[in-house]
Amino acid sequence: MELTESKLCVVVGAGPVGLAAALALAGRGQNVAVVEAEPEGRQRPGSRAIFLANPTLRRLERAAPGLGRAVADAGIQVRGYDTYYAGKRVFRMPFPAARNPLNGFGASLPQTIPEQLMLARLKELGVPIRWGDPLAGVHTDRSGVTLDFESGSSLRAAYVIGADGARSMVRKSLGISMEGPSDETPFIIVDVDDLPDGSTQKAYGYFHYDCPQLGGRNVMHMPFAGGMRIDVQCLPTDDADYLGSPDGAREWIGSVVDPWYGEHIQWTSTYLFRQVVADTYTDPHRRVLLAGEAGHLFAPFGGRGLNSGVFDATDAATAIARAVAEPVGAHTYIEKCARTRRRWGLRNRDVSSRALARMRGTDRQTRIGRRIAARAAPAVLPAGAWLANGPTMLTLPPPGMRGFY
Numbered sequence: 001m002e003l004t005e006s007k008l009c010v011v012v013g014a015g016p017v018g019l020a021a022a023l024a025l026a027g028r029g030q031n032v033a034v035v036e037a038e039p040e041g042r043q044r045p046g047s048r049a050i051f052l053a054n055p056t057l058r059r060l061e062r063a064a065p066g067l068g069r070a071v072a073d074a075g076i077q078v079r080g081y082d083t084y085y086a087g088k089r090v091f092r093m094p095f096p097a098a099r100n101p102l103n104g105f106g107a108s109l110p111q112t113i114p115e116q117l118m119l120a121r122l123k124e125l126g127v128p129i130r131w132g133d134p135l136a137g138v139h140t141d142r143s144g145v146t147l148d149f150e151s152g153s154s155l156r157a158a159y160v161i162g163a164d165g166a167r168s169m170v171r172k173s174l175g176i177s178m179e180g181p182s183d184e185t186p187f188i189i190v191d192v193d194d195l196p197d198g199s200t201q202k203a204y205g206y207f208h209y210d211c212p213q214l215g216g217r218n219v220m221h222m223p224f225a226g227g228m229r230i231d232v233q234c235l236p237t238d239d240a241d242y243l244g245s246p247d248g249a250r251e252w253i254g255s256v257v258d259p260w261y262g263e264h265i266q267w268t269s270t271y272l273f274r275q276v277v278a279d280t281y282t283d284p285h286r287r288v289l290l291a292g293e294a295g296h297l298f299a300p301f302g303g304r305g306l307n308s309g310v311f312d313a314t315d316a317a318t319a320i321a322r323a324v325a326e327p328v329g330a331h332t333y334i335e336k337c338a339r340t341r342r343r344w345g346l347r348n349r350d351v352s353s354r355a356l357a358r359m360r361g362t363d364r365q366t367r368i369g370r371r372i373a374a375r376a377a378p379a380v381l382p383a384g385a386w387l388a389n390g391p392t393m394l395t396l397p398p399p400g401m402r403g404f405y
Helices: 016-027 054-063 067-074 112-125 169-173 246-253 259-263 304-325 327-360 364-376 381-388
Strands: 009-012 032-035 051-053 080-085 088-094 106-108 135-141 144-149 154-157 159-162 187-192 205-211 217-224 227-233 265-271 276-278 288-290
Touching (some): 009 016, 009 154, 016 054, 016 159, 016 304, 051 054, 054 067, 054 106, 054 304, 067 112, 080 364, 080 381, 088 364, 106 217, 135 169, 144 159, 159 304, 169 288, 246 259, 276 327, 288 304, 288 327, 327 364
Parallel strands (some): 009 032, 009 159, 080 205, 159 288
Antiparallel strands (some): 135 144, 144 154, 187 265, 205 217, 217 227
């Protein structure tokens, strides 16, 4: 595919964040194209990000009318959330069913499904995607961006959205660093099939602090359209590679859910979570904006990665459309977007870090707080809510920051 338009807005990366950016740009009348290093039809391992919150679905709906509803319809509405502590259920939070899924809490589904829906919409709109051509470098100047590819070709664009993931070539080419701590102990993430009787889709989400069946490890599971995700927090002495293997997962799965799931594993992975945010979300010439994991990495609890990535993408598209329409104020629009999205990145990183700290309970004060909350939770709603909210930390944003991501 030849892309030669000098005023092109190019999105680097055809994951869900990049596709959302392209749809938002197209919806604002921009001449947009997508470039992706991997080939078309690539196999995407596992469910990856499984939860799109209500504000994110509405962002998708505004970017491409009907898309948010299609994504919500493809997912399931989780019925509620149970919190356990040391073998006892201490709190239950039911979620009311919504007739219109866009009015519900959110949609739980594998990441591949929104990707497929977004790709289909881009095809309908005639947005070109160059597949299988890895980026070699990005260079900016006052008038635009030059993208060089490993194939030897180059492309000139007015603006670029870098949505090319944690190993972002866009970010690296611009010399933007992304530093921060890595979580010291891994988590095991396992996708399993639906039970044949259909009960998996009706299950509540679940988080268990100090699960006795797993030697005091924390465990959670969440249904999604087509299966269920099970997460286990390893202990420092664990052989994480074995626990994350199909054989190892099969051994412990039966102690926390129906043993049937252990024989119907779709995918397993071992993660050491990073809590990092890029130093800046733009370049000195204000021609590039970073989005999603190109600009930040968080632990997945609370869905902050993909959900905040969609907000990055759609905000970047809005800023670029304004910059194209009003060249005199172009730098201001890009700079404001970069600062705002980085501020959200820092907030999400800090909230995610607090969630990990509460889950781990590595300090005495947190452990005492969890025990007190667990004892009070059956009778004291705020105590139960505090404990239940530990893995997600879905608190209201500070004044001046709208939304959650």
